[in-house]
Amino acid sequence: MDEAKKRDFIGRISRALGREAIPDYVAPFDMSHGPQADMYDDLTQDQVVAMFKTECEKVGTHYIETTKDQLGQVLLDEIEKRGGGKVIYPNSDEVREYNLEELFAKEPADKATFIKWDASKGRDANINASQDAEIGITFPVMGIAETATVVQPSTEESGRSIGLLPITHIAVLHTDTIVPRMTQSMAALSEVYKEDPSSFPTNIVHISGPSNTADIELVRVVGVHGPINVTFILVD
């Protein structure tokens, strides 16, 4: 950053605001009395999860409920239903936790073939693999009930491209991570940042359904640049 340029630029702002220098301290804006502060306070986690599902239904996002034991099979069934083909998945703890690779290995190649995101292979290899894949699987860290949104960070183990380039995106979400609103999800992210700014994910995308547009005569068309199909698998 060009410090002189910055001083000049911000100096103009200070002067427009009627002062010579940047204030040393500004009392934070108090949001504790805003309407968001206590919205949905009275809901149980079951009700929050129910709200997530209702919102999915309202906007037409496909979701499947399952348990930890059944996840592997449910995932394979959904892959088959979505037409199979090449599937890209992250190199993350969840994959190991659910022994997914064992299951994937058993799947006949004419139904689906599986490619693991592997950062060590470099940029082009991973982006091309995602581009070639028909399906991408990710494990978002949170869900937001009010808008049926999943919160997906990118990491070394799970890149941006997985849930973006394939035609179908399957997101596996644990129901205990679903919060009522962005109020709670942002508070959680803020905690992560405060604990260690350097560990904060570089890209966190909130996903609330398939890519769409209404740019031509306001006709809604699903699937412009991002995935055309989205499935949320909710693991209890």
Add this chain to the structure above:
Amino acid sequence: MSILYDERPFHTRVKDVMDNQFKVKAIQKAQDVFYTKRKALVEQVPAWEEFRTEAAALRDHTLRNLDYYLNMFAENAEKAGAHVFFANSDKEATDYALEVLRQKEAKMIVKSKSLLTEEISLNEELIKAGINVNETDLAEFILQTDDWNPPSHIVVPALHLERSKIREVFHDKLGYEGTENPEEMTRFVRKFIRKRFLTANVGFTGCNFGVAETGSITIVSNEGNGRMSSSIPRTQIAVMGMERLVPDLASLDVMMELLVRSSVGAKISNYFSLITGPAKPGEADGPEDLHIIIVNNGRTNVLGGEFNSMLRCIHCGACMNICPVYRHITGHAYGSIYPGPMGAVLTPLLVGYEKAGALPYASTLCGECWEHCPVKIPIHELLLKHRENIAEHTNVRPAIEKPIFKTAATMFANSFLYDMGTKAAAVGMKAVAKDDAMPEWMKVLPVAGGWIKSKDMGTMKLHKFRDVYAKYEKNKKKGTF
């Protein structure tokens, strides 16, 4: 595109639009759709007004401390590894972008939607420098392909083009052979642009909100081009207006509650990206370099002044979705990339009254924009302030206007002069009236002619209310009424 893309007189632009009924009908349909969807959603949020109040206060707080928060933003963005550049002018911004492209030896770029890049004429500068520019928002792609047809709305910029026209443009310019079905055309564009995303050297994006607490930028999109531009190319350049900050992550919750509902009548956009620095070493995709260009370009002239509240704007388009004037003249009559009520306030602030002095009069001051604005900008009051400035300090209005108003004002402040003047007028009107209305030939007259051309005008009464009432009062006293 620069801020003004059509510098013909306002009335010429209006006439052009009103002669194109497809365009007008398309905007009216869009208004009706957005109105219905937004209304239904807002009714589900009992605390909607409280959210608006909070958001307005939050924006004001940020603007009042903008130097503090910008400094914090820049420091935190740098900590996260981003390059921050402060551009006082449009030229400084585009020069910096070109320098980055030169260093990267970039030949092709992809771009997601950003009004600010239009404001600073980024495309023109890139094209001049021989860069292959690709707009990736479907509407903007259509407009670019149609030889940079200007936008008519800030959220859905290509609404003025019918599908048959879009098909024709795709056919002529891109060899498209499919039908005019929107889905089929969209799929064609998906394939066409996907290749560009995969090969572009640099992705340009705008920024909906910068977050001071973390140095993050955010991108709201439905199509996914914002995600693409910030995930696939090796370099990302984000351009952000200096006022587009929020203090912290918690603020995003409040702003997002309002932004998308106000904009298109949806609860949330399909994608909302929070980007904090470039990809870390070890990540296999995402930009290796993230440049954030923060732009002033005249905004310090607005900050802290009588138009300060305009800088609360979050570019949602709610004001044009509701404006009854915009409804009949579309974005094109404003001739500015910032159309509608917000544009009628902002454009004169950015380009001056000489060039945009007609826009503050393109309003009935009905206040519906203010009522729908998620950050409660009193747009009608700001338009009135513009009118005051124009009337008092410029020669933009016709020279005859001021003396006319002065004379009339004298008459309307004095009951005697008023009584004399209106009596004479009533006699005159009575003399020419046909069936108690002004005859149509009077449309040739100045001032009242425009009214008479399309609406009937009754006559002024020889016995005004004051005369009738005086008689009534007299009779009442006598007890004979």
Add this chain to the structure above:
Amino acid sequence: MKVHFFTQCLIDMFYPHVGMAGVQVLEHLGCDVVVPKKQVCCGQMFSNSGYAATAKDAMKNTIECFEDADYVVSMSGSCAFAMKDEYKDILKDEPAWLARANNLSAKIYEFTEFIVDVLGVTDVGATFNDSVTYHTSCHVTRLLGIKEQPFKLLTNIRGLDYRKLDRMDRCCGFGGTFSIKNPDISAAMTKEKALNIAATGANVVAGADQACLMSIEGMLDRLYKTGEIDRRIKVMHIAELLNCR
């Protein structure tokens, strides 16, 4: 109760019968109505065109008219808004006048607001046997925040067959000098309003701001002449409806 009456110049010049209806409704409700002879125009038509300084004389004249009043009732919502809100702003640099503007601001009421909120009356005992639709003028509804009062009064008029107007709160296109400066845009807006009114099937359209009503009336009459609407639709100020017995 003594009530000072602000007529609005447009009613004075073009619609004296509307002014009389207003006076008579208030008298019927037991008010002792005073109509200051000195009053002319509230000045808003000048200030809304940007000529705030030019408007001052008209505003000061209006303030003087109502100096001794307890309550001032305006037949026009738009003028009431000017007196309630805009005078203070325009006269802010003249302390003596500012104090007088504040004094007026505290006692100015729009006609329907006064009847419902001050007199506490929602049934004035009127009867009107026809179908009526209602246009809620912007300055009444949005700027003064008077949303419910006219409807409380309308629902209690015996015989009245109310027809809801689609987008009743959308501007009619009058906008003061807007209708003169941008007549084509204004006409397009008023035409849409008029067609919406015709679509309700009502024989009468009412409102509480005569300026809007004048514009709507001009358009309805023209559209009837050109055959674009099938019937003559009568335009009435709500005071006229309330004065029918």
